[in-house]
Amino acid sequence: xxxxxxxxxxxxxxxxxxxxxxxxxxxxxxxxxxxxxxxxxxxxxxxxxxxxxxxxxxxxxxxxxxxxxxxxxxxxxxxxxxxxxxxxxxxxxxxxxxxxxxxxxxxxxxxxxxxxxxxxxxxxxxxxxxxxxxxxxxxxxxxxxxxxxxxxxxxxxxxxxxxxxxxxxxxxxxxxxxxxxxxxxxxxxxxxxxxxxxxxxxxxxxxxxxxxxxxxxxxxxxxxxxxxxxxxxxxxxxxxxxxxxxxxxxxxxxxxxxxxxxxxxxxxxxxxxxxxxxxxxxxxxxxxxxxxxxxxxxxxxxxxxxxxxxxxxxxxxxxxxxxxxxxxxxxxxxxxxxxxxxxxxxxxxxxxxxxxxxxxxxxxxxxxxxxxxxxxxxxxxxxxxxxxxxxxxxx
Numbered sequence: 072x073x074x075x076x077x078x079x080x081x082x083x084x085x086x087x088x089x090x091x092x093x094x095x096x097x098x099x100x101x102x103x104x105x106x107x108x109x110x111x112x113x114x115x116x117x118x119x120x121x122x123x124x125x126x127x128x129x130x131x132x133x134x135x136x137x138x139x140x141x142x143x144x145x146x147x148x149x150x151x152x153x154x155x156x157x158x159x160x161x162x163x164x165x166x167x168x169x170x171x172x173x174x175x176x177x178x179x180x181x182x183x184x185x186x187x188x189x190x191x192x193x194x195x196x197x198x199x200x201x202x203x204x205x206x207x208x209x210x211x212x213x214x215x216x217x218x219x220x221x222x223x224x225x226x227x228x229x230x231x232x233x234x235x236x237x238x239x240x241x242x243x244x245x246x247x248x249x250x251x252x253x254x255x256x257x258x259x260x261x262x263x264x265x266x267x268x269x270x271x272x273x274x275x276x277x278x279x280x281x282x283x284x285x286x287x288x289x290x291x292x293x294x295x296x297x298x299x300x301x302x303x304x305x306x307x308x309x310x311x312x313x314x315x316x317x318x319x320x321x322x323x324x325x326x327x328x329x330x331x332x333x334x335x336x337x338x339x340x341x342x343x344x345x346x347x348x349x350x351x352x353x354x355x356x357x358x359x360x361x362x363x364x365x366x367x368x369x370x371x372x373x374x375x376x377x378x379x380x381x382x383x384x385x386x387x388x389x390x391x392x393x394x395x396x397x398x399x400x401x402x403x404x405x406x407x408x409x410x411x412x413x414x415x416x417x418x419x420x421x422x423x424x425x426x427x428x429x430x431x432x433x434x435x436x437x438x439x440x441x442x443x444x445x446x447x448x449x450x451x452x453x454x455x456x457x458x459x460x461x462x463x464x465x466x
Contacts, residue, residue, distance in 0.1 A: 072432070074388065075388045076388055077390050078423040079222055079273075079365065082272060082425065085319075087319050088277065088316040088317070088319050092315060095311045099112045101113040103300075103308075104298070104299070104300065104308065117311055117315075120314045120318035121137075121318075123321070124318050127321050130259050130284050134284055134285055136302070136305055137314050139281065139310075140270040141173065141247065141249035141269060143281065144268035145173040148245045149164075149174065150292045151266070151285070152245060156213020160211065161213035163209050163213060164212070164216065165188075165191065166217065167191045167192075167218070167408075168190045169197070170218055173247070192408070193409055196226065197224050197226035197355070198228065199217060199229070201232040201233055201236055204233060212240070212242050213243065215245070217230070219247065219248040219250070220250045220361075221250070223367060223405040224365065224367045224421075225364075225423075230262050243289075244264055246268075249268060250273060251362070253275070253325070254324070255328075259284055265289055269281050271317035274320055275320045277313045282317070332363045334363075335364040338430065339365065341434075343366055346440060349440070351370070351371040351372065351464055352368055352444075353368065353369050354366075355367040355369060355406060355409065363424075364424035366421070366424070368419065369418055369466065370466075372418065372451050372457055373418045375419050377447055378444070379420070382440065382443055385443070390420075391403070415465050
């Protein structure tokens, strides 16, 4: 049996997304900035995609800017808010300790440029407390940036409440919705979001394309200079095939979202119940306030890399955290942020389910993980010391 359970890293392109892309490589291949008919057909298609994306998140087409993905959108959102705040003498930014590195690394750069950053704790359940966020807001706060759902442990933040707080205090609010888009209902008006980032390959679209929502009135700072594309805010010829494919994938995801959420949530809970039977294991993050397909566990006494390799031998594609940091030997900053100690954080496993997951596949994963954990513990000196009482159990 072959099971792909790393959909948080990337998803398989849908048939609809692939079929939508092909005509814009073979027939309507013109440059949308050109004035002749072939170019204008591409321009019309581009604007139709902008309308489709905007409709899904309850925005206007003029508020959608196409990018190369979520990381670029995150960078542009933070850079824009920082530049706007600096003009008003406001150089304080609030975020959380377990944001994606596209956010955290940009914040590090901004700190070197004189900005002050407050990283909120996320607590053991992986949820930010709105009252703690409100208490952190100062007169010089120019931006709050909190992800909608975490890319590793899948916990969903109280975005609507955070948006209300930011609006009350007149602070710009950005959310990295890369993991949530296409898997949760997103409404930028209901959430009081000023800026939002998304990436197509997380909802069965192509890699290398995404979008930034920026509320009307937000002044964007250019990351890329060189042309008047995207209303002068993102130079470079638009990736029309990718953008059209992304819009089709997002529309398709939105149309089936309720059915998919119910299906994935039920099998997610089945997987959680099964893995919870493993002694000295722990679910990372809140059990219910999490993405429909996300399951993240720590297993004491083993090392995550060995776990992944042995699961791969059994046909299961999984991860121990973000694909963006898979080459790092350090434990996940997300798991450390929710209080997992280094030794336990090293033994983590993330399984992220697709919409087509079956009960049979979930049961096979439960069986396989149990077997691999037992096997790894059988020759682990760490586990031997734990069992002998030489060191205390943590989980």
